[in-house]
Amino acid sequence: MFKFFKKKAVHVYAPVDGIQIPLEAVNDPVFATKMIGAGAAFELSGDTIYSPCAGTIHLIADTLHAFGIVMPGGIEILIHVGLETVRLKGQGLTPLRKQGDSVQVGTPLLKIDRGFMKEQQVDLTTIVVIVKDNGLHTVLCDNTQVSSGTTEIFTLQ
Template sequence: MFRFKKNKSCVLYSPVKGKSILLENIPDKVFADKLIGDGIGFSFDDNVIYSPCDGEIIMIANSKHAIGMKTENGVEILLHVGLETVNLDGQGIEVLINIHDKVKAHDPIMKLDRQFMDMHHVDLTTPLIITDLKGYHLVISHPQKVDISDVVIQINSK
């Protein structure tokens, strides 16, 4: 039968209320050198992380610090909350979704215990990464103050 090419264009919204940061300015070489993909980072003071798009949850790290998603158009993204948060072994992080859940942009997906994070001096710089760049062109917004209604990345098919 006929196979139609899916439109791979989509947008990602800020997952937090705060400030966006260029990926190369994140103090972690894995993200700054774009070893796992391209994207944008965030600093924030709130305790809720929101879904950056409509899609499906495809991965939740055992330590709860990272969530993998697939957009409705098939683009795979990684939301990595904080730097070195893997060492917390899930403490101070409440995941509000499950693997295979369908989510909408702006749905709350994670809650942080800010008091715990502050007490342990956790750097909550949060990268949002497109992990499979093959066939895509990204338009990434300039660093600015952001809210969850702000588009921070436009992903277009090449």
């Protein structure tokens, strides 16, 4: 009878092709202890980061290693590429979108020069965390192999 009061579930998908690893396994205490928020991490096999959700890019770090996306309803996520990429000051990263752009699931966001990253000995573990959940409960999916834009990594309900 009161279905119109029920909030619609929000789905977030893998931003990369690769292997999903638990956030707690990330070699960075800020992410591993979930100080920023709940989420998932990935060992990527490709060279492109894709939008894991529909929304608007509200933040691109000057060092190009992080993107913030606001989804409809005000839910915010952060995509953080690599654990030591900030020290490179944007080298080896090519943005494919700009702040203020609308994106859909699977929209390419960033290209990575994997050869350069390997030379710099950068850990490319990529992380997606929920920065603002608007009171919704996060249900993480237990994946191993993921495909960008098609493998669901978590649901907010």
